[in-house]
Amino acid sequence: MLEKQALEMLSALSHATRLRIVRYLIQCGENGASAGDVGKQVEATSSRVSFHLSALEQAGAIASERQSRHIIYRANLQNLGNLISFLLNDCCDNHPDIRSCCAPENKCC
Numbered sequence: 001m002l003e004k005q006a007l008e009m010l011s012a013l014s015h016a017t018r019l020r021i022v023r024y025l026i027q028c029g030e031n032g033a034s035a036g037d038v039g040k041q042v043e044a045t046s047s048r049v050s051f052h053l054s055a056l057e058q059a060g061a062i063a064s065e066r067q068s069r070h071i072i073y074r075a076n077l078q079n080l081g082n083l084i085s086f087l088l089n090d091c092c093d094n095h096p097d098i099r100s101c102c103a104p105e106n107k108c109c
Contacts, residue, residue, distance in 0.1 A: 001079075001086040005060065009083050012059035017042055018052045022061055025075040032065070032074035 013019055020042045025033060033041070039049035053073055056062045060079040064071050088094060 001082040001090075006083055006086045008059045009061050009079065012055050012061055015052070015055075017044055017048070018056055018061075021049070021052055021056060022075055022080070025062055025073055026077070026080075028074070030074065032072040034070050034072060038073060 013022060021038055024038060024041045035046065035049055035053060038044075038053065039046055042049065044052065053062065053064070057064055057073075060076055062073050063076045064073050066072075
């Protein structure tokens with residue numbers, strides 16, 4: 001991941017509603033969720049959720065797919081994983097103290 005891409009995604013994720021959206025879409029898995037479902041889950045009006053979904057999609061944190069009359073949103077797990085890898089490996093130089101927080105027994109990641 002390039003630094004510019006990481007900065008765009010971090011910027012998009014640095015808003016509370018957007019972070020809640022990504023967390024919800026990760027929980028939805030491959031099924032994803034419609035904008036209406038996302039809005040209900042994060043308690044945002046349709047215009048606000050549309051704005052946030054657009055920002056997240058533009059940054060690469062989520063992706064959308066048209067299904068009939070609905071647009072289904074899913075977390076882009078590959079891009080989110082690339083961001084985490086970038087932070088751990090490129091920014092933090094794979095520092096053992098930082099990586100240790102991601103050990104399965106710590107359940108923080």
